[in-house]
Amino acid sequence: MNPEHQIVNLWLNNQGFFTVNDINAGKRVIDIIAVKQEKEPRIQHVEVNCSVAGNMAAAKEQEELLKRFNSPEVIKAVNKNIKELLGRSVDYEKVLVTTYSNINIQGVNILNFDRILANVIMNLDTQNYRNSVIRSMQLMKYLLMSNPESMVEVFGKIGKSKVITQSEREKLITGLLKQESTKKIFEKKKNEEALIGLLVSSPLKNPERLAKALMENMTNRSYNKLLKIMLKHAGIKKVIVPKKQKLLGSFLK
Secondary structure, eight states: OOHHHHHHHHHHHHTTOEEEEEEEETTEEEEEEEEEOSSSOEEEEEEEEOOSSOSOOOHHHHHHHHHHHHOHHHHHHHHHHHHHHHSSOOOOEEEEEESOSSOOOTTOEEEEHHHHHHHHHHTOOSSOOOSHHHHHHHHIIIIITTOHHHHHHHHHOOSTTOSSOHHHHHHHHHHHHHSHHHHHHHTSGGGHHHHHHHHHTSGGGSHHHHHHHHHHHSOHHHHHHHHHHHHHHTTOOSOOOOSSSSHHHHHHO
């Protein structure tokens, strides 16, 4: 099995499936038949198709993927193996695990390989795996991904060998900033300088935007306290604080 097949195979095992791999179907090879024993057996014919060169499959490749499920020799081989495994014929699901985003095959459930890869890596523990593919993912998780400096270098790289595009980098950073755990990091005083750097280089450096953001996200008490402090710094000794109006925006101008 190639690495992506091994990863999908491990993911299926973790989901409770028994798997049979690389099944001869005449001119073709079936990637995986997965069996899960429940009240009624759940059977899947799984094909894996991955690429690191792009996420769009050409029409010819889509036609080939369809044949991997619907060719007479494939259907015959799948049914034969199911009968050998269970002693009877059972209906089965067709599943394609792929990196392509434009695949749509009628009757086939499309799963994103990226999500499966992430799930497998997240669930790896620290035991000594003998499988070289699993061991490689384990090293990536516990040595690369656990080192902030290394991760910054990987995701910050630009040029031919970059890992992600600028747009994808923006989505990554935005997603992290929305997490509650990230918000707690910026509550710490030691990260105040970094937060100020983000603010002054963002659209919030515009006084009107900043004023609107503060007034919409602060309590009256906090708003009044902030306004008093700002007016004090401006050299105004006697302060009469009004309700939330345009005063803060005017002051920031």
